[in-house]
Amino acid sequence: MSPMKIVTNPAEMKNLSITFQRAGKTVGLVPTMGALHQGHVSLIKTAQRHCDIVVTSIFVNPIQFGPAEDFSKYPRPFESDCSAAEQSGCDVVFAPAQDDMYPSDHATYVHVENITSALCGAARPGHFTGVATVVLKLFNIVSPQAAVFGQKDAQQCLVIRRMARDLNCSVKLLFAPTVREEDGLAMSSRNSYLSAQERRDAPLLYAGLSSAVDLYESGERSAARLREAIEAACRRATQFSVEYVEIVDMNTVSPLATVRSPALAAVAVRTNLTKTRLIDNVVLGGTF
């Protein structure tokens, strides 16, 4: 095994990827914003199972953050990220500079309409345009055979799937299951923001979603009653303000009254003290 490479220049990354592919090797891309945790490790390992070479991009993408969001305080532990990536089997870390990704006269944005208006898209205007734009740029720089995304960011998965289809991208998309702490909390780089009390309440999101799954499996199809199970759990988290609890169609991302499989049950809260945004989801009656 050769040591992991760290590439910052997009043109160099493009050439490196071409070199791999000319040598007959397939390339898997894991786009991340760094602050790697076990969820990212599982994405890297998924890429490794499907491709000869794993490229992990580490780029805190400014255009997917709103003006009042946590872009500047987002954690950037680059050295330990590189160690974690290498130990997980990553072959190349691609960590471009912001100015190389977005020169001052950058003017091109990829908008995915309709399915971005609900859930996180409603709370974070422009967020998914930022995501779609950077992911398309990464696809074009790395030209991977496969790219791996975490199901924890469920709407992001659906947006990228739609974008890739609509723009005829050739990359195979893989959506890896959410990795959780022992108490059920979905792993997220933002969990590090939580206060001790918020951290204690945080597993209630998944507890609520799990109740909804149990109800669904016992035959409940009313979205209102499934939502209520999630909301009841969120009410027990006295430190949280609910942003949304929704049961949506997996293709249209529009709210359902009655669940027809597969549907996405999704929740977002903001914590009262540290103002941390937490999201989680489960798929009812299907998979990604």
Next chain:
Amino acid sequence: MSPMKIVTNPAEMKNLSITFQRAGKTVGLVPTMGALHQGHVSLIKTAQRHCDIVVTSIFVNPIQFGPAEDFSKYPRPFESDCSAAEQSGCDVVFAPAQDDMYPSDHATYVHVENITSALCGAARPGHFTGVATVVLKLFNIVSPQAAVFGQKDAQQCLVIRRMARDLNCSVKLLFAPTVREEDGLAMSSRNSYLSAQERRDAPLLYAGLSSAVDLYESGERSAARLREAIEAACRRATQFSVEYVEIVDMNTVSPLATVRSPALAAVAVRTNLTKTRLIDNVVLGGTF
């Protein structure tokens, strides 16, 4: 020489292009809306000089037409287009169906900001989003090493160049000079709409642009005086209403007061009887 192929299915086109490239052949793309004329022939021949295989796409792209524009009446002489393409040295005509390019839940659009707000972008809201979106789709379907566009659609060239840079596309862009009738009229599929009188006046656009070039070459740098030379010619065309006469910066596409090379002198008119939109341009002090 093997006979020209006609491909309608995007997945089949993608596979065919991969097959060419695996065989070590480079692919050049000429995106067109059909109704091929000598201008298109020159694009095909340019592609042929740079690449082993020439793919000409023929697709009247609905999303680049406004609701009051000529989408439905746009000429579609498919049989004679195929003959013309083949005679020009084209290897593959890619002519997808509208539903294959835009399924009913198509939701993804590529917006290029700023440089699309002046000139044709002002008169045709959404036009360049439609152009950028379809061109990116074609790039992803054909994955060409080079793509050729006509300088007659100057702002389109600048928009595609910006998009390709911003989205890290790997394709080499070639911009071929405008091909003109003997009297100077820029070749265009829309020239067929003109009445006899409009056709007689149409060369005045290029006459005006040529006067501006002469003035520029004799040292004139005032955009107002250069514009006036073009406007004077347009006034002689009594059948035309001027939409814009502008001298703009080649990078920002914003109007200049004083010309610093290279600048784009561009004109658009609409004819009074047949409501045909004619555009033309020249570059002052430089090239594309």
